[in-house]
Amino acid sequence: MNELLQLLRELHPEVDFESQTNLVDEKILNSFDIITLIASIADSLGVTIPPEEIIPDNFNSTAALYALINRLDD
Amino acid sequence: MNNHLIDWLNETAKNWPDRVAYEDRERAMTFQEAADAAAAIGTALLQFGERGEGKPVAVLMKRSPAAIAAAFGVLSSSNYFIPLDEEMGIHRIRSILEKTKPAAILSDFGVEFTRETYGDAYEILDYETLLETPPDKAALAGARKNSVPTDPAYVIFTSGSTGTPKGIVASHGNVISYLEAAAAIIRPHSGTVLGLQVALCVDFCLLEVWFPLLFSCRCVFLPKEWFLSPVRLVEFMRETGVNTLNWVSSALVILSSLGILKKEMPKLETVIFGGEVMPPKHLTNWRRALADTRFLHCYGPTETTGYTTYFEVPKDFPEDAALPIGKAFDNARVFLLSETNQLIEPETAGETGEICVSGPGVSLGYFCDPEQTAAVFVQNPLNPLWREVIYRTGDLAHYDGDGDLHFLARKDFQIKHMGYRIDLPEIEAAALRVQGIEAACCFYIKEKGGIILYYLGTVEAETAETQVKALMPRYMQPSKVTRLDAFPYTESGKTDRKELLRIFGESVKRGSHE
Numbered sequence: 001m002n003e004l005l006q007l008l009r010e011l012h013p014e015v016d017f018e019s020q021t022n023l024v025d026e027k028i029l030n031s032f033d034i035i036t037l038i039a040s041i042a043d044s045l046g047v048t049i050p051p052e053e054i055i056p057d058n059f060n061s062t063a064a065l066y067a068l069i070n071r072l073d074d
Numbered sequence: 075m076n077n078h079l080i081d082w083l084n085e086t087a088k089n090w091p092d093r094v095a096y097e098d099r100e101r102a103m104t105f106q107e108a109a110d111a112a113a114a115i116g117t118a119l120l121q122f123g124e125r126g127e128g129k130p131v132a133v134l135m136k137r138s139p140a141a142i143a144a145a146f147g148v149l150s151s152s153n154y155f156i157p158l159d160e161e162m163g164i165h166r167i168r169s170i171l172e173k174t175k176p177a178a179i180l181s182d183f184g185v186e187f188t189r190e191t192y193g194d195a196y197e198i199l200d201y202e203t204l205l206e207t208p209p210d211k212a213a214l215a216g217a218r219k220n221s222v223p224t225d226p227a228y229v230i231f232t233s234g235s236t237g238t239p240k241g242i243v244a245s246h247g248n249v250i251s252y253l254e255a256a257a258a259i260i261r262p263h264s265g266t267v268l269g270l271q272v273a274l275c276v277d278f279c280l281l282e283v284w285f286p287l288l289f290s291c292r293c294v295f296l297p298k299e300w301f302l303s304p305v306r307l308v309e310f311m312r313e314t315g316v317n318t319l320n321w322v323s324s325a326l327v328i329l330s331s332l333g334i335l336k337k338e339m340p341k342l343e344t345v346i347f348g349g350e351v352m353p354p355k356h357l358t359n360w361r362r363a364l365a366d367t368r369f370l371h372c373y374g375p376t377e378t379t380g381y382t383t384y385f386e387v388p389k390d391f392p393e394d395a396a397l398p399i400g401k402a403f404d405n406a407r408v409f410l411l412s413e414t415n416q417l418i419e420p421e422t423a424g425e426t427g428e429i430c431v432s433g434p435g436v437s438l439g440y441f442c443d444p445e446q447t448a449a450v451f452v453q454n455p456l457n458p459l460w461r462e463v464i465y466r467t468g469d470l471a472h473y474d475g476d477g478d479l480h481f482l483a484r485k486d487f488q489i490k491h492m493g494y495r496i497d498l499p500e501i502e503a504a505a506l507r508v509q510g511i512e513a514a515c516c517f518y519i520k521e522k523g524g525i526i527l528y529y530l531g532t533v534e535a536e537t538a539e540t541q542v543k544a545l546m547p548r549y550m551q552p553s554k555v556t557r558l559d560a561f562p563y564t565e566s567g568k569t570d571r572k573e574l575l576r577i578f579g580e581s582v583k584r585g586s587h588e
Binding site: 013014024027030031032034035038039050051052054055056059 | 299301302303304305306324327328331332333334336337492536539540548
């Protein structure tokens with residue numbers, strides 16, 4: 001979780017990623033942020049996110065993204 | 075050949091009344107419906123009496139087929155439209171409205187909401203209400219008769235270096251010449267289905283808006299948010315039969331980066347892309363996924379209406395080769411001038427010059443800005459015999475051994491980011507409006523795809539970042555905002571950009587560019 005938070009903060013230091021639950025819907029993360037995230041999650045955490053999992057629900061909060069990564073990692 | 079864009083609408087509606095012209099997730103609009111809507115809106119605008127013809131009308135509509143019909147309505151009344159999009163942000167829309175002082179704002183956001191947001195200085199007309207107007211054929215025919223091909227059709231705004239947006243005025247004739255030249259290269263037909271990716275406030279969308287009328291084909295609005303749900307996007311493209319794309323390069327990069335190209339893609343006839351540099355890795359992904367598709371790399375500043383050059387990527391084009399912007403469309407003469415205004419011949423490969431354009435695509439210049447217009451819409455220095463206006467793009471390029479042009483860089487500090495043209499000084503000017511920021515300097519780091527803003531002042535970086543971002547649309551927002559204790563200066567007293575870039579490079583190496 002901490003590693004993921006760090007990746008997110010590198011992207012947008014001004015955002016409070018622990019409390020936000022509408023990261024995509026409120027356009028805090030745009031498509032380029034998502035691309036960067038997918039690449040850095042693959043690099044740092046060794047988890048590949050397949051296209052069918054790329055939906056706003058999975059990126060709207062740190063918790064949702066964390067859950068996705070854990071699910072894919074199993 | 076037509077002399078007025080609306081002639082195409084009326085002709086196609088007569089021949090193919092029930093065929094779908096434009097559709098999005100919610101509704102499909104036939105040619106007849108589009109023509110009827112245009113006639114109703116056009117009549118309503120003409121009934122404004124003194125606001126009559128030849129006036130700017132702002133079109134502030136949601137991204138939908140109705141927005142296109144609204145623009146057609148403005149053209150039917152022989153006024154010209156100013157396309158606005160929510161995405162521009164309130165500040166930018168307000169400054170465009172202040173500059174153009176439109177005779178009316180045509181909106182589907184609700185009259186009250188629009189007035190509260192943009193002020194009560196404007197006549198605000200509700201799109202749905204205007205649709206009820208019984209068409210006055212005689213009045214519309216009269217307005218049509220009074221217009222000539224050199225009359226403006228629209229004003230499209232790009233970012234301006236002084237901090238105020240710059241409006242490019244394009245005539246009916248400009249657009250007609252572009253569409254005919256583009257059709258000869260792109261070769262659309264009645265079975266073409268265009269998948270609209272861009273906003274309606276950029277000249278990119280000319281093909282999606284007008285090809286349906288020229289070829290009785292169809293345009294499908296792709297939902298923007300589905301670029302973040304790529305599987306749904308591709309399914310939607312397949313369901314609606316999209317077979318032609320005209321996308322900014324970065325949209326192609328998104329699908330390629332998200333891994334969707336390895337899945338089943340719809341069969342595409344033609345993919346047109348441009349607006350910014352296309353990374354070779356991603357073009358390769360697309361070409362591998364779609365072996366039978368034509369890929370056209372296009373280039374063109376808004377000042378010359380749509381695209382001006384194209385390069386059809388050959389099947390055997392090397393994957394790591396530099397991608398040319400190619401050769402001129404039929405409606406344009408495109409040539410390079412050296413710093414001393416000498417012609418650089420296509421045979422002299424490798425020599426750098428400024429891209430210059432002449433021909434019927436060259437627009438009418440900047441709205442209410444004779445000074446800026448005179449600076450870049452100039453007499454062709456190679457022609458001493460008659461008046462030949464060329465547009466100096468400020469873009470540097472050279473020829474390769476095949477006589478194809480290659481884009482190199484901007485002459486000034488203008489950049490292309492996410493398909494939008496941005497003047498970095500405009501971001502600096504906006505930053506200086508934030509209290510506590512005393513000096514600002516902006517960079518574009520292409521490899522990182524990011525805009526970096528350095529500033530001097532008393533305000534904390536996080537606060538500065540939030541406040542700067544609130545002043546501009548998403549695509550202009552810097553991805554990093556950093557406070558410095560002092561700027562390096564050159565001997566002549568200007569901010570030393572090279573030194574700042576070096577500082578940025580150092581901070582990236584240390585991994586601490588906060």
